[in-house]
Amino acid sequence: MKLKLSIGLTVGIVGALGIWTGSVAAQERFTDLKYSQWAADSIEYMADRGTVSGYGNGLFGPSDAVTRAQAIAFLVRELQPQAQTGASPSFTDVSPAHPFYDVISVASQSGLARGFTDGTFRPDEPISRAETAAFLTRAYELTNGTQPVRLSDIEGSWASDPIRTMSTNGLIGGYSDGTYRPDQTVTRAEFAVFLARVIHYERNAAIETQDWDKLMSYMTVSEEVGQMLMPKFQQWNGKSTTAMNAGLQETLNDQHPGGFILFENNIIDAKQVATFTHDLQTRAGDIPLFLGTDQEGGVIKRLPGGTNLPGQMALGAVDDADLARAAGQLTGEEMQALGLQLNFAPSLDVNSNPDNPIIGIRSFGSDPDLVSRLGLATMQGLQQSGVIAAVKHFPGHGDTSVDSHLGLPVLNDDRARLDAVELKPFRAAIDAGVDMIMTAHIALPAVDDEHAVSRKDGSSVPIPATLSKKVLTGLLREELGFQGVIISDAFTMQGIAEHFGEEDAVVRAVSAGVDIILTPKDSAAAHETLVKAVKNGTISEDRIQESVRRILELKFKYGLFDQGNDDFPARLSSLPTVIGSAAHRQIEREIAERAATTLAGPIESIRQGDHVVIAAADEDTGKQLEKQLAVASASQHLTTEVAVIGQAKTTQAMDKADYVILASYQFRNVASQFGWAAFQDIIDRLNAKQKRYSLLSLGNPYELLYLQHAKSALAVYGKQEPNLAAGLNVLLGKLTPQGVLPVQVK
Known part of the structure; x- marks a missing residue:
């Protein structure tokens, strides 16, 4: 390892070290x-x-x-x-x-x-x-x-x-x-x-x-507490933060954070991200930073120009552990090239509730064995590439109908159900050596029935898992035997922020067993609160050092302390051979093509010379499909038209069509509250007129819970480019759907 301490022997008097930036x-x-x-x-x-x-x-x-x-x-x-x-x-x-x-x-x-x-x-x-x-x-x-x-x-x-x-x-x-x-x-x-x-x-x-x-x-309490914070830095002085600036430097100097999480507005392109992360590590001092992002694939994707994986539910429809491992490995390789060593993925949530507004296609499916099998393979692929997999959202966010970004979900299942479903993938991941687990801001009365007074309205609210010692220390550490790093979900989410003041919440979280607080609303205040809590005895320094030791061990395990030895110019020049490489794109295509799943059939095909109307809830989705269809059907002499569902001219357009693609995208809302009536009216009209059509499910594949008499329906589990291309090639008769629906639709 190359020490970051370098002192010339002929420096005037004693000279400046140039390491500290205060x-x-x-x-x-x-x-x-x-x-x-x-x-x-x-x-x-x-x-x-x-x-x-x-x-x-x-x-x-x-x-x-x-x-x-x-x-x-x-x-x-x-x-x-x-x-x-x-x-x-x-x-x-x-x-x-x-x-x-x-x-x-x-x-x-x-x-x-x-x-x-x-x-x-x-x-x-x-x-x-x-x-x-x-x-x-x-x-x-x-x-x-x-x-x-x-x-x-x-x-x-x-x-x-x-x-x-x-x-x-x-x-x-x-x-x-x-x-x-x-x-x-x-x-x-x-x-x-x-x-x-x-x-x-x-x-x-x-x-x-x-x-x-x-x-x-040799670390101060301020430094130790800093290791337990992972703030975001999306803007500085009203501008997106895409390079080092005074605000970031001040945060490094004053808070000594253990890492940062990158979001879309921190990202321009691959070269910029690689340079940015390199500069951050250079300024970090002798303890390197965790630099992470949410690169689940599919609907949750941050990396610029990278491989556009179809998402976890697409992998669930394929059910091939080797392919899931390859997806994890290529994701890790691209993250490593960009200087990112921590991926908040995969999601081990078992999506058993069709009304789940936040997980859905981010899950591998509704079968805990399937989620365990593919989750472990994805995790292992990331680990093999040298990237830390932070599996999420413990103890399981799949059976909720409330988005914890917006409120506090309560998982009312009994303990037997928790063991059989929600906890099963996490238990498997722990047995397989997972390094980091992210908590969920959901309450679990079967494990902890404690309540607190809501800061929002004075009501009695259950304690979420992130703040529960019974869940994190009792269940996760002592019962399940997890010895790695526990990181919270974002503290900006309403499941925490709405009911608990941040000062109270960060102290509760650390006391409960959290090792890293992710994206506190005010990282400086969170840092100060924890330092004060140690100094006044609310939290012991021994408790802080338990977390810091885990963090340091994990940084060493994944070679973060050696990052100063890499050849940065060489890494920068190699980016085009790694990010979105041909080999990675091939895996992307294979997943998408093998995932396409018949929901109702047989699938009606588009014919040579057809006039195709693409009916979608919004024009952007329709235009995306039209663009992809033009590429996929270059030799079939089709004419196409985009129609927005709910507009008067849409009915006329469909009446004149030879073939209708009825595109559905339900995600980030409660499925039972989606506008299905308009889709049902279209299906009934197309059936009555004996039109050739297919319902193309681009999001959560629960359409047939709410729609009747669909003669042809296909699920592709996302509206990324590879998902759309695979679905359209099925409709064109170029591909045969092979996927198996990984969720129950009764």
């Missing part, structure tokens, strides 16, 4: 750093840690000498912040009246503070560069490194050994003339940089050895 914040906190910009980032870093402080009134005194007592105070604050004053120090010149008596006492007991042969400590004497090297080498138990020593004036110094140790580890630099000047006094700014260097050296050493406890010992 100099603006440092200037806001301290007003006297104008001539100490080389140290501003380190001063801010150490001040954030509570190790160094100013004199008040915005003054830090960067050019003031550091006394031996002050240096010891810095080290005690850093290494022994909880230590209690013990026996009196034996130094003859340190009395109880000395302002640093307590810290010198602690340091003397632990061996950090050593005096002179005459029994004095000389607390008020300025510390030299030699003494600084000795103090730090002893305090951190440093051993010799491998870098060459190019300091011409350290031989003969009493501190030559610790200076050499610091130098061989790249922790100190000399002057341009090759000297170190061991007897020169160290300023407060210089000491802050020396100490910050050692801390980051120790952090990187902990990362290399996967010593997460050691790494966390």
Whole structure:
């Protein structure tokens, strides 16, 4: 692993590390750093840690000498912040009246503070560069490194050994003339940089050895809490965020987030996304970011120009685990090329409720065994490509009729039903080694019947799974045995936001067992709330560190700490060979073509020279189909016309047609409340006039629950280009439908 710590040995005085990016914040906190910009980032870093402080009134005194007592105070604050004053120090010149008596006492007991042969400590004497090297080498138990020593004036110094140790580890630099000047006094700014260097050296050493406890010992509560936040950053100053900007940099500096999620307005094209994610990781410091998105395929797709997979229910209609695995793997390969290592997919929701307004075709189907089989294969494909699969939405969002983006669904099934249906795919994923599980903002009374007072209207509302310790710790961790990372669904969704204030919700979620809060409404406020909760004892730091340890382990497992070693220019130039490659497009076509499913039949075919009317609920859908039909039927001399259902001229157009494609797209609404009456009227009229037609289901395939007497009906499970092409080729007689309906339609 390449350390992110790199210090030249001939930097003037001590030089700036260039790792930390808090100099603006440092200037806001301290007003006297104008001539100490080389140290501003380190001063801010150490001040954030509570190790160094100013004199008040915005003054830090960067050019003031550091006394031996002050240096010891810095080290005690850093290494022994909880230590209690013990026996009196034996130094003859340190009395109880000395302002640093307590810290010198602690340091003397632990061996950090050593005096002179005459029994004095000389607390008020300025510390030299030699003494600084000795103090730090002893305090951190440093051993010799491998870098060459190019300091011409350290031989003969009493501190030559610790200076050499610091130098061989790249922790100190000399002057341009090759000297170190061991007897020169160290300023407060210089000491802050020396100490910050050692801390980051120790952090990187902990990362290399996967010593997460050691790494966390060098992390502040603010940093630890930050790892548990994954905000979005869709806009800054009214513009879409598609590159690094001041707002993002401020978030990185102040909140230390564990990652970010990308949405459509963060994305322009493949090159832009790859550059953006590279820049984010470069600015992240020594702990890399989770960079994720929702790339389920089908209706939920974010990646630009990538393979346009037909969606999970299309895979359910094919029921081929190898094909599902290939879909997962190609998705992962394209995400990796773009610098994204976390996919919020697959959905393991068993869509047993036709009225489900949010899952539907995002599910593999209504059979828990089918969902388990294909969900695991997709998950494994993602993992094989080096992408983390965050399966969702635990404990299962398939049997609801409320969209948790808009309200709080309640899953009233008993425990036996939960085990047999909703929990079955998650249990299988856990047994197969899933790394991350996303929670659902749904209530589960069979597991947790606790209620809370709604912030919205004062009513009593059930506790959603995301905030329930019984669900997340009791059921998911203790009963099902999940040891990976638990991430919440978005905190901007009304299932949480409507009934619980964000401050209350983030504390409840972490207390319940959530490791990462996804898209808090106000990430700065969420961060501050959790820091306060730790400091006031509402949440223990041990509980925070449980989550941080899981997060760090997962980042290491998937090679995120090694990302600085990749050849970014080469990756950028290879994008066209990965994103939407011919091999990936072939898998896309195979899924779509094998998924096409006869709902009612036999399927009526379009004939040579037909006048085809495409009737759809909106003109855009009709135009999409018309465009695809022109490509698919180039040699069949068809004429086409788009008609919008509900318009007066639509009936006349269909009466003149040789063939009618009646396109239905029901998604993101309750199926039973869809406008089926207009579709039924059209079917009845086409039957009466003995027209050739097909009902083409582009969304949730539940049409025949509500429509009668359809003679020809075909489901393609989405209106992406490959789904449309496959469906139209069936209607043209070029393909035979092979799919099996993966949901029950009774």
